[in-house]
Amino acid sequence: MPDNSYPIEKRLYELSESFSGTPEVQIVRMKPVNQKPMNFDPGMFAMISGVEKDTGKLLVARAFSIASEPNSQDLEFFVVKEHGGHASYLTISKPGDRYYVVGPHGQFKYVPQEDSKVLFVAGGTGLAPFMSMIRHIKNTNAKIDAMLLYSVKFPTEIICREELERTCADLGMPLAVTVTRPQDGDQWKGETGHIDGSMISRHAPDVKDRTTYICGPLAFVKAVKDALAGLDVANEKIKADVWG
8 A cells, every 4th residue: 555645734623523323432523623624545543632621731642543534524433432431531522622633644544546356344443444435435436346344242333334334235335244242132133253264255255356454453353364364365465453
């Protein structure tokens, strides 16, 4: 993939919208304050620092993959509501609160014109960069051959479910969601269990011909990489982004 061609800049953004996307995930949207929006390729991330209203002190910066389409005026992020019993400051803030956003960062990015046959593999909020990618593919009418495997704990944790299903259907992009902790009564009829070599082979029998992009927590990424290695997928055909 090409090197980052965008300047890394610090911009002031204002929270424009924040709402519960799933029981565990908040969807946060921000707009630039008196500045042009950030330029980025789908898949990249930004560092976000809160600003204390009374003192102007910066809070600890956190890295978040950008879920919005590159041509959008706003930035969208998927934020886990709690870590270790502590609520994220992004989930308890209100419209009008301001943040410094530094970026874009990262080499995990997707340029449709350079990689037209792909497999996307997401775990939890690791869906964020892929939402940016599929939104970009749709908005630019890119001609690609892509499929998406998405792992969540519960059916209620499928982020942007309606948009995800609709966009993949509009693009003719196969979507397979697997639930790792199915419960009695949840009426889930799709895949269950963790993504492994067998599941990958069922949904992407030509996986060796594709570039596989993976995003999720460390254990998830490692497990998917191991599964791909077991299918003799070349290491140079695997791109990964790890969080947590």
